[in-house]
Amino acid sequence: MNYSGCQHPPPRPEAPPLQVKDLVVAHEGAHLPALHGISLTVKKKERVALIGPNGAGKSTFLKAVVHLLKPRAGQIELFGHSPGTCHHRVAYLPQRGELDWDFPIHLRRMVLSGRYVQRGWFKRPSESDRKTVDRILSLLRLEDLADRQIGELSGGQQQRAMLARALVQEAEMLLLDEPFNAVDDETRKLLIEVLETLRQEDKTVIIATHEPELEGLPFDRIFPFLEGRLVDKPATPPKPACPHE
């Protein structure tokens, strides 16, 4: 039984992974909206960046897409459906501070929770789910830390742990909120490698990030945010000469 309570609908043919029209979002209890009339479309297999300073609305936008915030106006479609029906197709990596790292759970089990959306209510994760977790832990060089309580991991390792959970979901689109924020060089390098792997697997990726961190990262398009608005037409950044360096 799915968490949404109904069958997962198949993606509508020709529908883009994400289509947003005139989106207005306000935080709970706030009078003024945090996003004003955002419209954008992300095509299949695209890798896009949402850039802008703190408070520009990037994280709010991603939260609205994953249904954590309800739009005050406008429309969001994921694969041609409303956000509440496509949980399994979209994986979300929140910012690190949103999780209780003191909770008594070890890394492997935390990452395993990325498979829950595929299982739904009353079903325990299968052996293949556990193998997927081990594979992703190994990919992110976390296998030796699998039995550690999550609070005992370093900041970079915690970031990788959350990315691992997003990856084991095997979603078609990933939304990553500030994945490069305050990470060590090793984690940064790994993240870039993973982004390349995702491109090879034809995944759609949306990353909210600060502008300076874009250096050396190949994106198909960039959406600049400022004070809750898209400030310009999406830019197509020049490809770096050697994206892996």
Add this chain to the structure above:
Amino acid sequence: MSEALDIFSLTAVRRAYLAILLVGIPCAVMGCFVVLRRMAFIGDALAHTVLPGIVIAFLKGFHLFFGALVAGIITSFGIGWLSRRKEVREDTAIGILFTAMFALGILLMGQTGSFRDFEGILFGNILYLDRLTLQAMAVLGGLSLLLLASVFKEMELVSYDPSYAQTIGIKTEKLRYLLLLLLAFTVVGAIQAVGVILTSALLITPAATAALLTKKLPLMILLASLFALLGGWGGLTFSVFTNFPSGAAIVLACTLFFGLAYLYRSVFRK
């Protein structure tokens, strides 16, 4: 010696030991979630707010257990509803609700003309349990554990990362209501054992003791259950042989384990 052992052949004493088993384990298991979700105040509030239900049941001639159960269910949903509102802070709203309900209970007790009838409810009467109360404890405790086990992975996830749980479609608010309802079931059972005033200790102390010793939730649940049983049975045994009030003896025995665990952690870890 044989006279001392004869005490254990008494039905009331045997029932009391069984009651510890029936309420101690559900309390310890629920208590782990209460402690980890920093909801200790809600556990205490639930215990106090069942008082008017108990008094109304007494006045109307129903079994007190069912009065407590109905009041517990109403309170759990009331707390859930109040804590959704943003006008008043959650802890403030709960503080107002539980003191008001407790005061209402005391007011109603005044109508009965005798506070003595409710002494057992306030301070526990584990040595005076009837068969129906034991059966109700077994049903509610079993039901609570069964329901929690069926949504364990979701309840665990919601407890440490509610935002992620929401993004995969889990209705976190509904799970919160479910936890409050299961807590109400558990608290109502515990009140019969240790009384309104000491119930939150049975819920919190074994779980807090276990939290000092492990960083794995399944092991924490096992240890909390063990401490609840050891504290409960130890306190009861002490009470039986010394005539010390049973509710207080049980809570103090549980607190003793907490003190030992705290000492162990202080000495052997850092």
